[in-house]
Amino acid sequence: MQDEVRSRIDELVKSNRVLLFMKGNKVFPSCGFSAQVVQILKHHGAEFETVNVLADPSVRAGIKEYSDWPTIPQLYVDGEFVGGCDIITDLHNSGELQKLLAGGATEG
Template identity: 60%
Template structure:
């Protein structure tokens, strides 16, 4: 794990209101968990950015150390780690994810 990779991850997390590290892209998710995470974000209608960890092994390993979370996808809101797709689903179903996004002032997709 290089400091450059950690700095790059940190810049992505802090530079985007909603940042999802995933396998694949929003149009072509490469795993069911990433697909579910995208479906939740799309349903909520928020603007978000993604990073395809399959395209960058440094980020793929580095994000797990950055968050101390072993799996991908990983969702960050306003620089804070929220969780993976299971946590996103639980929060979404409970209305907590919507509330978090509202509380954080995250913009709706235009």
């Protein structure tokens, strides 16, 4: 990954408390997995920003390397990678996501 792309992703992750790299945006998700995570975040009343990876191929490829995670969407909270759709859904169902979004730690 180019340093410029890594720096841009790093800045996005660090400057937004809750950030979702997704296909589309929170108003118009472009895939079912992205839409599911957006719905979960909205259910919790989370304030979050999104990055549409379809708008920038370098970010789309770079975020997978940045997180060492092969799929989109990817959720970051407090600068830390949380996971993709399946992990977010599991955390939501267990109640751990609410704690994480409120600023509490999850058990790992």
